[in-house]
Amino acid sequence: MHRRDFLAGSTVAAAAGLALTPGMAQAMERVGGEAGSTDRSLTGDFLDLTKPEGNREAWARLLGNTDTKSTKYGFAEGIIQGVRPNEALRDLVGFTMVSAARLLPHEDGVGYRKVLREIGFYTDLKTGEILTEWENPYLGETVKVVPIANDPFNHTITNFYPEPPNYGGLNREKPPQIPLMLDFRRRGGMLNLFSHINLFYPNALQPGEWPRESSGEFNRVTETFLYFIDWDAMQDPSITSVEYDGTWSRVTPWLPWMLMGPSEGHCVYQTFMGAVDSIDRLPNPDTVDYIRVNHPKYLDAPETWEEPSLSSLEWYAREQTPAPLPPSGEIPTAPRAELPQWWQRMKAARQGAGDGGG
Known part of the structure; x- marks a missing residue:
């Protein structure tokens, strides 16, 4: 999926310890590598991945x-989970997404401008149907579901990391220009790319x-990507x-809708994610x-570069309007989850025994 392409500019050294799972071993066999291969060189006959x-x-x-003519199609499919104190994560909705991207020659003569539009939908966990309404289990309230529809979401590809998106002027940080050195890892015939970014920026929904709709004055977001790529290709x-396959995860505030x-x-x-050259090869044909x-x-x-690129x-x-407050004027919030009753009883019993023995 191309939505956050600049994210490969931020990587973590901890990824060096990624374990070779059975699924990864099978993937390596599919691309002609061997699970036990020790060939980790990033210098190939065509591309030297040790240079920008x-x-x-x-x-x-x-x-x-x-x-600079053909369309590249991206996809993501998975679930959205809710995370709250004192309880297990809860599966809330499914997610399915498609993007269409094209490269344009960069006017400086080196590199490219990538132009993209994407759309994503939230789905019923059981049926897979695209949702227009959703029963919020935390509030017991039926809410209108708002899909993702970003047109455009563009960025440049040069010998340097692109600047992070400014989110309509909300993110004003300007990092120094750094040579483009992505976190590629090779295991024989399999090439991996690991990337992640941590963001903290003013919320467009104050x-x-x-x-x-608003979770607060600032958004705290982390996105993590893992790519599986054929080295020979x-x-x-x-x-x-x-083409590639991979995974994408995003930690984000409650969705505004x-x-x-x-x-x-x-x-x-x-989610799973990936990109293919033919629309017929997308794994979510119903979408x-x-x-x-x-x-x-x-x-x-898209066929031309346009601004602005917004999330x-x-x-x-x-495009939306604020939801009205109830007549009381109070903002509805989800009741705080309590630790299980059996745990509270056990703690109380231990405390009682301790008091009695004192």
């Missing part, structure tokens, strides 16, 4: 097609104006677009059919 120029071309071929100069307001907790996205009927432009990549929260602030 090689990283630029590898990144471009993952996110788009360097023929609580004074959006009391039911990446080193084949005749291949201008390299859930109307959780300042309730304790947050959401976690847990594609739904988009084709209801939102057809999202199956076509789903900025689009929400522009």
